[in-house]
Amino acid sequence: MVKTMRAVKIPCEDTIELHQVPIPEPQKGWVRIKMKASALCRSDLYRFHGQKVFEDTGDESFITPGHEPCGIVEKLGEGVDKVKEGDRVAIYLAIGCGHCEHCLSGNTVLCPEFKCIGFALDGAHADYIVVPQECCLPLPDDMDFVTGALSTDVAGTLYTACRRIGVNATKTVTIFGIGPMGMGGVLIAKALGARVIVSDINEQRLALAKELGADVAINSKEVDAVAEIKRLTGGRGSDCVICCAGNNIAYNQALDCAKKGGNVAFIAEAHGITIDPSAQFINKRLNVMGCWYFNCCDWREITDFILDQKVPLKAIATKLYDLDDADEAFRLFDSGKTQKVVFVWD
Ligand SMILES: [Zn+2]
Numbered sequence: 001m002v003k004t005m006r007a008v009k010i011p012c013e014d015t016i017e018l019h020q021v022p023i024p025e026p027q028k029g030w031v032r033i034k035m036k037a038s039a040l041c042r043s044d045l046y047r048f049h050g051q052k053v054f055e056d057t058g059d060e061s062f063i064t065p066g067h068e069p070c071g072i073v074e075k076l077g078e079g080v081d082k083v084k085e086g087d088r089v090a091i092y093l094a095i096g097c098g099h100c101e102h103c104l105s106g107n108t109v110l111c112p113e114f115k116c117i118g119f120a121l122d123g124a125h126a127d128y129i130v131v132p133q134e135c136c137l138p139l140p141d142d143m144d145f146v147t148g149a150l151s152t153d154v155a156g157t158l159y160t161a162c163r164r165i166g167v168n169a170t171k172t173v174t175i176f177g178i179g180p181m182g183m184g185g186v187l188i189a190k191a192l193g194a195r196v197i198v199s200d201i202n203e204q205r206l207a208l209a210k211e212l213g214a215d216v217a218i219n220s221k222e223v224d225a226v227a228e229i230k231r232l233t234g235g236r237g238s239d240c241v242i243c244c245a246g247n248n249i250a251y252n253q254a255l256d257c258a259k260k261g262g263n264v265a266f267i268a269e270a271h272g273i274t275i276d277p278s279a280q281f282i283n284k285r286l287n288v289m290g291c292w293y294f295n296c297c298d299w300r301e302i303t304d305f306i307l308d309q310k311v312p313l314k315a316i317a318t319k320l321y322d323l324d325d326a327d328e329a330f331r332l333f334d335s336g337k338t339q340k341v342v343f344v345w346d
């Protein structure tokens with residue numbers, strides 16, 4: 001008899017279903033992982049809203065979502081030699097060809113044949129997942145599974161962005177949008193020693209950001225965020241800016257509050273934004289970067305940083321759920337009334 005497992009499916013808009021599906025067998029070079037923690041991500045909600053993250057992934061309606069997971073290696077496919085049964089691992093979401101210029105330089109997410117776990121193939125909101133052994137990132141012994149899951153997309157993306165825009169103890173960093181990604185940015189930027197300003201319109205999120213170490217919290221519904229940031233920086237503007245809010249106002253404020261020659265990282269997915277390049281970044285000589293995810297080779301550095309600096313990533317995991325309650329978990333996460341929602345297994 002075929003053994004089955006639970007797996008979340010989003011067959012159509014506004015519908016979360018829990019299906020019983022066969023437990024997948026690892027093919028040659030792949031491994032099966034027993035899930036221990038799998039975080040929800042805003043990109044999981046695209047399909048829930050009838051949209052797509054990646055245009056070319058075809059019919060995603062019966063792909064299991066979930067790309068921020070941690071678990072234990074449970075079964076090895078033929079020829080697997082980089083991991084063994086019982087290994088605690090986080091899972092890297094990208095599968096590349098392995099030999100193009102991008103794969104060879106560690107930028108697997110730029111590979112022309114890039115496939116994303118949870119979008120092009122079954123993801124981690126399920127009891128088990130199968131992935132190529134190359135996607136297994138070793139989880140340090142003293143890192144728990146929830147922290148491990150948050151160390152992938154949240155900490156991995158924000159740590160990489162902070163490094164790229166030169167965040168350090170001499171800099172003021174302004175973060176727009178403090179959902180889970182922006183909140184991860186607060187934790188990482190504080191751990192790097194920076195002065196951190198956050199801007200959002202949600203009082204609860206602003207209060208949590210202050211609790212987690214943000215130096216100044218601006219409610220941009222009530223005050224002119226750009227003017228306030230200029231005032232707080234002696235009229236110069238913010239050295240570094242991270243935009244984690246995918247709307248026109250935040251994108252414009254991110255460019256406008258940056259100091260001349262400053263560095264701006266855009267992380268929030270966005271479409272159809274209107275900006276004025278000459279005034280907003282050419283004349284100011286801004287360094288503007290698009291950032292998402294991290295490179296495998298940085299995983300050790302990212303997890304060492306989180307452990308050494310005691311970055312309280314788990315504080316962002318405000319709701320833990322059993323997979324049986326997937327519908328409630330998705331709807332709560334979609335409401336924006338929580339930070340990170342994470343499925344956990346005993
Ligand atoms: Zn994600």
Ligand SMILES: [Zn+2]
Binds near residue numbers: 096100101102111113
């Ligand atoms: Zn490639």
